[in-house]
Amino acid sequence: xxxxxxxxxxxxxxxxxxxxxxxxxxxxxxxxxxxxxxxxxxxxxxxxxxxxxxxxxxxxxxxxxxxxxxxxxxxxxxxxxxxxxxxxxxxxxxxxxxxxxxxxxxxxxxxxxxxxxxxxxxxxxxxxxxxxxxxxxxxxxxxxxxxxxxxxxxxxxxxxxxxxxxxxxxxxxxxxxxxxxxxxxxxxxxxxxxxxxxxxxxxxxxxxxxxxxxxxxxxxxxxxxxxxxxxxxxxxxxxxxxxxxxxxxxxxxxxxxxxxxxxxxxxxxxxxxxxxxxxxxxxxxxxxxxxxxxxxxxxxxxxxxxxxxxxxxxxxxxxxxxxxxxxxxxxxxxxxxxxxxxxxxxxxxxxxxxxxxxx
Amino acid sequence: xxxxxxxxxxxxxxxxxxxxxxxxxxxxxxxxxxxxxxxxxxxxxxxxxxxxxxxxxxxxxxxxxxxxxxxxxxxxxxxxxxxxxxxxxxxxxxxxxxxxxxxxxxxxxxxxxxxxxxxxxxxxxxxxxxxxxxxxxxxxxxxxxxxxxxxxxxxxxxxxxxxxxxxxxxxxxxxxxxxxxxxxxxxxxxxxxxxxxxxxxxxxxxxxxxxxxxxxxxxxxxxxxxxxxxxxxxxxxxxxxxxxxxxxxxxxxxxxxxxxxxxxxxxxxxxxxxxxxxxxxxxxxxxxxxxxxxxxxxxxxxxxxxxxxxxxxxxxxxxxxxxxxxxxxxxxxxxxxxxxxxxxxxxxxxxxxxxxxxxxxxxxxxxxxxxxxxxxxxxxx
Numbered sequence: 001x002x003x004x005x006x007x008x009x010x011x012x013x014x015x016x017x018x019x020x021x022x023x024x025x026x027x028x029x030x031x032x033x034x035x036x037x038x039x040x041x042x043x044x045x046x047x048x049x050x051x052x053x054x055x056x057x058x059x060x061x062x063x064x065x066x067x068x069x070x071x072x073x074x075x076x077x078x079x080x081x082x083x084x085x086x087x088x089x090x091x092x093x094x095x096x097x098x099x100x101x102x103x104x105x106x107x108x109x110x111x112x113x114x115x116x117x118x119x120x121x122x123x124x125x126x127x128x129x130x131x132x133x134x135x136x137x138x139x140x141x142x143x144x145x146x147x148x149x150x151x152x153x154x155x156x157x158x159x160x161x162x163x164x165x166x167x168x169x170x171x172x173x174x175x176x177x178x179x180x181x182x183x184x185x186x187x188x189x190x191x192x193x194x195x196x197x198x199x200x201x202x203x204x205x206x207x208x209x210x211x212x213x214x215x216x217x218x219x220x221x222x223x224x225x226x227x228x229x230x231x232x233x234x235x236x237x238x239x240x241x242x243x244x245x246x247x248x249x250x251x252x253x254x255x256x257x258x259x260x261x262x263x264x265x266x267x268x269x270x271x272x273x274x275x276x277x278x279x280x281x282x283x284x285x286x287x288x289x290x291x292x293x294x295x296x297x298x299x300x301x302x303x304x305x306x307x308x309x310x311x312x313x314x315x316x317x318x319x320x321x322x323x324x325x326x327x328x329x330x331x332x333x334x335x336x337x338x339x340x341x342x343x344x345x346x347x348x349x350x351x352x353x354x355x356x357x358x359x
Numbered sequence: 360x361x362x363x364x365x366x367x368x369x370x371x372x373x374x375x376x377x378x379x380x381x382x383x384x385x386x387x388x389x390x391x392x393x394x395x396x397x398x399x400x401x402x403x404x405x406x407x408x409x410x411x412x413x414x415x416x417x418x419x420x421x422x423x424x425x426x427x428x429x430x431x432x433x434x435x436x437x438x439x440x441x442x443x444x445x446x447x448x449x450x451x452x453x454x455x456x457x458x459x460x461x462x463x464x465x466x467x468x469x470x471x472x473x474x475x476x477x478x479x480x481x482x483x484x485x486x487x488x489x490x491x492x493x494x495x496x497x498x499x500x501x502x503x504x505x506x507x508x509x510x511x512x513x514x515x516x517x518x519x520x521x522x523x524x525x526x527x528x529x530x531x532x533x534x535x536x537x538x539x540x541x542x543x544x545x546x547x548x549x550x551x552x553x554x555x556x557x558x559x560x561x562x563x564x565x566x567x568x569x570x571x572x573x574x575x576x577x578x579x580x581x582x583x584x585x586x587x588x589x590x591x592x593x594x595x596x597x598x599x600x601x602x603x604x605x606x607x608x609x610x611x612x613x614x615x616x617x618x619x620x621x622x623x624x625x626x627x628x629x630x631x632x633x634x635x636x637x638x639x640x641x642x643x644x645x646x647x648x649x650x651x652x653x654x655x656x657x658x659x660x661x662x663x664x665x666x667x668x669x670x671x672x673x674x675x676x677x678x679x680x681x682x683x684x685x686x687x688x689x690x691x692x693x694x695x696x697x698x699x700x701x702x703x704x705x706x707x708x709x710x711x712x713x714x715x716x717x718x719x720x721x722x723x724x725x726x727x728x729x730x731x732x733x734x735x736x737x738x739x740x
Binding site: 239 | 578
């Protein structure tokens with residue numbers, strides 16, 4: 001008990017304890033709902049085991065793990081996007097739109113620009129990052145120069161992104177009313193190696209992009225003077241001005257880089273998971289998932305990975321739960337409970353401390 | 360009690376506003392009145408009036424709880440004094456039979472030197488020359504109107520005055536946080552009127568701001584992060600944009616030792632968790648260690664305990680003695696009289712009087728701070 005008390009007083013460890021507790025409580029809430037609705041709570045865990053770890057009735061199937069990772073990739077990237085902006089004190093609700101324009105830019109380069117093998121895919125991915133950055137740059141600029149709330153601008157730009165790219169996608173030669181032509185192999189992120197490793201799942205080289213993005217995020221925020229400036233601007237704008245930092249420039253840059261992370265998510269989806277560009281009828285929700293991921297992860301790099309894995313696990317389980325007759329809404333409730341509990345983690349911490357008898 | 364019942368509150372003096380507050384309490388038949396630092400915004404004359412009112416109220420049978428950090432006021436107004444330190448009860452003493460020094464010791468927990476030991480100033484060349492400065496406040500109204508001022512090396516130049524008479528806008532114009540309408544600011548012969556904050560910092564301005572939580576520190580970052588707030592991009596703290604963490608740590612540890620900055624977890628302490636005195640010492644350490652030509656200190660001891668005040672005053676005098684120009688802005692007359700070499704009084708955005716500290720007294724400063732001229736006041740006597 002005394003060790004537990006000590007851990008609670010330590011900032012980092014108490015965050016971990018509270019996060020784990022929030023997850024456990026979230027699952028308990030899910031169980032309760034299953035019991036009340038007369039369903040077998042065990043089925044939820046069986047679905048989780050299959051969706052995340054590939055444990056099926058017919059034995060182990062690694063394909064599920066591959067598909068699980070495919071779910072994790074884009075939401076981790078949009079999570080990084082939201083977290084990056086948040087470190088600089090900005091709410092990036094526009095990861096969805098930045099991802100959409102990123103995806104479009106990647107498809108455009110893949111289908112229209114002719115480049116040699118090797119270079120083609122790199123240019124397509126970079127184009128996605130640049131397009132996402134541009135979509136983040138605009139709200140950043142408006143915030144910095146005219147103090148226009150970035151939340152409003154990014155939300156509106158999500159719609160602009162979707163409808164504009166829907167129109168532009170159909171202009172690319174070979175497109176139908178619902179999708180573009182398939183992306184040539186030279187620009188594709190798909191990997192027969194990774195695919196065969198995971199029993200023909202859609203796992204692709206996008207995973208490398210995700211890992212690189214996490215590393216870049218971590219290095220910028222923790223090791224560089226640029227990340228220090230962003231954190232200072234996010235934590236105290238007046239003190240940053242006092243210190244002689246260029247507050248406006250940092251706001252614009254942080255939104256742009258946040259946009260680039262989301263743009264990469266677009267590339268991973270179009271060049272990797274699907275292999276073509278899609279005309280969207282509504283938002284996929286990767287942007288709002290990103291907000292949840294960043295929140296669960298406390299706006300850090302590794303936290304976003306953790307949040308992405310957690311939310312990805314719940315989403316992977318959702319489809320499989322239905323096979324067992326559990327409405328997938330239950331899985332949504334479980335993930336919502338976890339997010340709510342983490343959001344109120346300071347309150348949870350207080351409760352824990354009171355139980356532990358710490359003043 | 361002297362109040363004008365028909366006047367609008369916004370148009371009357373702070374002293375009168377306070378009397379209105381007291382009337383409100385009396386009107387509701389309060390028997391116990393709590394005054395929390397009531398003298399912070401009053402002139403010395405108004406403080407005397409307030410203390411007289413408090414005595415009258417006590418004579419009428421009311422009880423008064425006065426919360427203050429000014430020993431002189433305790434001595435003048437209170438019967439009994441209870442000292443709290445860091446949330447702990449230290450003791451209750453009878454004010455008549457205890458000295459200011461005794462009470463100060465209770466507040467700090469050790470012996471304190473109440474008198475600042477300070478030799479003659481050796482004034483040197485002008486470091487900061489301000490000509491005809493005009494500055495607006497946040498609402499776009501003129502806050503500083505045509506101020507001329509010179510700060511010399513080896514001298515503590517003081518701006519006295521009641522809060523809100525343009526001192527903040529004046530200092531922010533010098534440090535670059537606020538735009539100038541008109542006039543010039545010259546530092547060591549260079550015109551810095553339109554320079555960025557960073558350039559001014561590099562040319563040798565250091566600034567201990569009035570609101571240390573809003574401007575001086577990033578509270579949610581560590582002591583390490585705060586010690587390098589202006590110099591993070593320079594060697595040895597970083598190379599090509601990447602931090603050298605061991606160097607930063609060494610630096611923080613050295614400054615903490617030199618300036619007696621205490622923190623629970625050393626360089627990794629989140630600054631928010633530190634006491635006000637240690638936060639202020641950390642800012643002072645950072646600013647003084649850059650060895651500036653001009654050190655601007657704005658209300659450097661607000662809200663601090665007697666021990667920290669003593670230490671900070673000592674360091675400011677040390678800076679002066681090492682040949683730096685010091686610009687002190689303070690609302691506390693005791694601090695003004697103890698530290699300054701020359702005193703300029705601000706009223707309504709203008710310098711209404713300049714007095715060498717050697718011949719300054721509380722009464723004259725109080726008259727100037729209230730906006731009257733000394734000639735008028737002397738004539739009326």
